[in-house]
Amino acid sequence: MLFQTWTFFVFFTLLYLLFRIIRGSEARGYLVLFASLIFYAWWNPWYIFLILWIITADYTVVFLMERHGRRRPILAVSVINSILVLGFFKYAGFLADSINSLFTAAGTGVVVSRPEIILPVGISFYIFISLGYVFDYYYGNTERGKSWFRYALFVSFFPQIIAGPIGRAFSMLPQFKLFRGPSADDTAEGIYLFTRGIFRKIVLADYFALYADKIFGNPAQFSSADLALGALAFTWQIYFDFSGYTDMARGIARMLGIDLMENFRLPYTARSTKEFWQRWHISLSSWFGDFVYKPLGGNRNGRLKESRNIITTMLLSGLWHGAAWNFLLWGLIHGILHSMSKAAGRLSITARAPVFAKRIFIFILIVFTWIFFRSESAADAFVFIKGIFSFSAGVPAAPLLMIMLMVLCYALHWLAEYRRLSFMERPAVRGFAIAAMVICLLFVSSSRVSGFIYQQF
Amino acid sequence: MVTMKNLFKTTLPVIFVMILASLLPGIFPCVDTSRFTGNYRVPYSEGENYFLYEKYVNRVASSGRIAVIGDSVIWGHYTGRDDNLVASLNGLAGTDRFANIGIDGIHPAALYGLIDNYCASLRNRRVIIGINLLWMSSPAHDLSGGVNSSINHSALLPQAPGRIPAYSPSAEERLTLLVRREITLFAWIDHIRASRFADRSVYRWTMANPHACPGEYFMGQEESYNPPDPVRPERMTGRDMDWVMPDDSLQWMYMIKSIRKLKSRGNDVIAVITPFNQFMLTEKSRLGRDMIISVIMETLSADGVRVIVPALDRAEYYADLSHPLARGYSIMAKQLAENTLFTEFTGQP
Numbered sequence: 107m108l109f110q111t112w113t114f115f116v117f118f119t120l121l122y123l124l125f126r127i128i129r130g131s132e133a134r135g136y137l138v139l140f141a142s143l144i145f146y147a148w149w150n151p152w153y154i155f156l157i158l159w160i161i162t163a164d165y166t167v168v169f170l171m172e173r174h175g176r177r178r179p180i181l182a183v184s185v186i187n188s189i190l191v192l193g194f195f196k197y198a199g200f201l202a203d204s205i206n207s208l209f210t211a212a213g214t215g216v217v218v219s220r221p222e223i224i225l226p227v228g229i230s231f232y233i234f235i236s237l238g239y240v241f242d243y244y245y246g247n248t249e250r251g252k253s254w255f256r257y258a259l260f261v262s263f264f265p266q267i268i269a270g271p272i273g274r275a276f277s278m279l280p281q282f283k284l285f286r287g288p289s290a291d292d293t294a295e296g297i298y299l300f301t302r303g304i305f306r307k308i309v310l311a312d313y314f315a316l317y318a319d320k321i322f323g324n325p326a327q328f329s330s331a332d333l334a335l336g337a338l339a340f341t342w343q344i345y346f347d348f349s350g351y352t353d354m355a356r357g358i359a360r361m362l363g364i365d366l367m368e369n370f371r372l373p374y375t376a377r378s379t380k381e382f383w384q385r386w387h388i389s390l391s392s393w394f395g396d397f398v399y400k401p402l403g404g405n406r407n408g409r410l411k412e413s414r415n416i417i418t419t420m421l422l423s424g425l426w427h428g429a430a431w432n433f434l435l436w437g438l439i440h441g442i443l444h445s446m447s448k449a450a451g452r453l454s455i456t457a458r459a460p461v462f463a464k465r466i467f468i469f470i471l472i473v474f475t476w477i478f479f480r481s482e483s484a485a486d487a488f489v490f491i492k493g494i495f496s497f498s499a500g501v502p503a504a505p506l507l508m509i510m511l512m513v514l515c516y517a518l519h520w521l522a523e524y525r526r527l528s529f530m531e532r533p534a535v536r537g538f539a540i541a542a543m544v545i546c547l548l549f550v551s552s553s554r555v556s557g558f559i560y561q562q563f
Numbered sequence: 564m565v566t567m568k569n570l571f572k573t574t575l576p577v578i579f580v581m582i583l584a585s586l587l588p589g590i591f592p593c594v595d596t597s598r599f600t601g602n603y604r605v606p607y608s609e610g611e612n613y614f615l616y617e618k619y620v621n622r623v624a625s626s627g628r629i630a631v632i633g634d635s636v637i638w639g640h641y642t643g644r645d646d647n648l649v650a651s652l653n654g655l656a657g658t659d660r661f662a663n664i665g666i667d668g669i670h671p672a673a674l675y676g677l678i679d680n681y682c683a684s685l686r687n688r689r690v691i692i693g694i695n696l697l698w699m700s701s702p703a704h705d706l707s708g709g710v711n712s713s714i715n716h717s718a719l720l721p722q723a724p725g726r727i728p729a730y731s732p733s734a735e736e737r738l739t740l741l742v743r744r745e746i747t748l749f750a751w752i753d754h755i756r757a758s759r760f761a762d763r764s765v766y767r768w769t770m771a772n773p774h775a776c777p778g779e780y781f782m783g784q785e786e787s788y789n790p791p792d793p794v795r796p797e798r799m800t801g802r803d804m805d806w807v808m809p810d811d812s813l814q815w816m817y818m819i820k821s822i823r824k825l826k827s828r829g830n831d832v833i834a835v836i837t838p839f840n841q842f843m844l845t846e847k848s849r850l851g852r853d854m855i856i857s858v859i860m861e862t863l864s865a866d867g868v869r870v871i872v873p874a875l876d877r878a879e880y881y882a883d884l885s886h887p888l889a890r891g892y893s894i895m896a897k898q899l900a901e902n903t904l905f906t907e908f909t910g911q912p
Contacts, residue, residue, distance in 0.1 A: 506773070
């Protein structure tokens, strides 16, 4: 059940009406938990048991920590459980393929059979939400949630279960405890966010996807200009696809009186790779920062170890995104870029460089890293980049409208960065913006519904 | 109060725009109806544009023309708009008395949905309905066999699960079809897209025409239909049909429901069982076909519906198993015009 479907519209309308009728945080909590489980079961009812297992296991781990102290062995139980579940459902196929490649290269003739497992939707997200709670409790960032049902609600809360944001217990559990009804402002903000999200997904992301899919489908066939435009199209596609989902999730949650964290803050105007990660998928970046980078030592033990920690964190982030070598490579590249960026930041020449030049340079770097993310394999990514730098001639097959939209998106990014769009915050302007977006949606949408890029993670 | 004011300010423009948008379908008659004359038929590319279809039927009903409804045999799949049955009947009558309200590819189950939802204006009129035996020629055609993922005109089928064994879409597909069918604004938007923009969004159009000016998209394009090549007579060989007898046939059940629905609206209905190519049937299959025809005639007669069964006696009059060619239609029209039941029905000798 995707947010931009009629099934979800019916589901949410019913839920919202019941939610407004029911009084009391306890009853509202039960209602939303029940709805969340139905929402998740819509894909595959059997995977309900998986999410219930994760919830119960981590709830028990934290309960044991409260009884016996915040001990590492108890924490390890949760970490191992999460790794095993993720390993089985997400990485078993990748592992089997990698072993087979090694065996083939060695000429052993041995073949490890590839397990045919359907990846549970949003598994990486809800495992990280739940594991994040265990870590937060271990580090003393949050209290133990006394109620299993409220904890289950936090982990399985349907707006965030498919593709985040990866909510943190210290901000979410108190909200579920209160579960106050939404105010008029919440409703207005929720409607705006949801409409903006669905607009970003259907009107923008799905359009850029048409071109990006064409180019990445067979990069060897296209000219340098086409490849560069294809990389740009994917850059905007993934931003609007993911931020659109987040907007919808935040809008839905807000209409139920829950405030989910912001996940994007104009990432394509970042001045450094560090800033990029403070603006892109903020919930995941802060998760890795708090639970991987800092425990590894962060920047405390010299530049070499800091670089090691950055690269390790980014490699794990790449692996989190997908079980394939291109994601690992993408993470590694980001790790290296991030380390180099830190080193370069200490040079006086980069400190003196104009801010706009930094923003453009980082944007170009990010566009190149997305090539590794989107390509079917690492080899395809290199073919793609080689193609761009072959400077092959040819009139690009990119539609003029799409190029104009890309330029407009980038310009709006800059204007928003320099706070030239703050008039958009006025309620009446928002109202007209919603109306305009609805009109676009009515004419552009089709009966074909496409999924979100990040739901596969 | 401040927050309520914000909510009001946010939602007011949305409500205003939605009200304006809901008025848009009302401008339809100013734009499209001039086309509905002579041998007009709903264009092939707009076969699923039921908004257009309904407006066309409304125009036919108000003009008092005799409506001829049915599937691709009535629509004229292998002919141009001036060479099908309706065009031949109009040619014989010398006026545009008959209107082709057939739809290409529609099976009786969908035909029932079409009549139920989009032919409400057809009341107290004369209606000719074409019955094509093709839909009973196998369990797959009858939609009573295994699940078929590519059923024509699925939007017209009953969306309650289990009514049609071969039709098993997801809940989302059912819901989408219902919304697009029941909410006029969506039906109008689909109509605009189908009639003006070749059923493509501006996005897909720009991908197909990357170097064209986006403004060209809004200029629309002329409909042109090139009939497919027919099967040549020398290639027509006898084949066995896995006939579904009327008592067990889902399609026949819906055909009966369609006829009864038309009659319940006060229409005078006459059924024409369109020819089924004997040159492509084995002896056993021909017997099966004849048996079905006799059961159909018996059932319809019991219902008080007149039935005519024109026949084509040469392979070259056919395009395939069930579709006549232009010459075949011309002969069918003559046979109808000479039939007393038909002349009584039309009120013209």
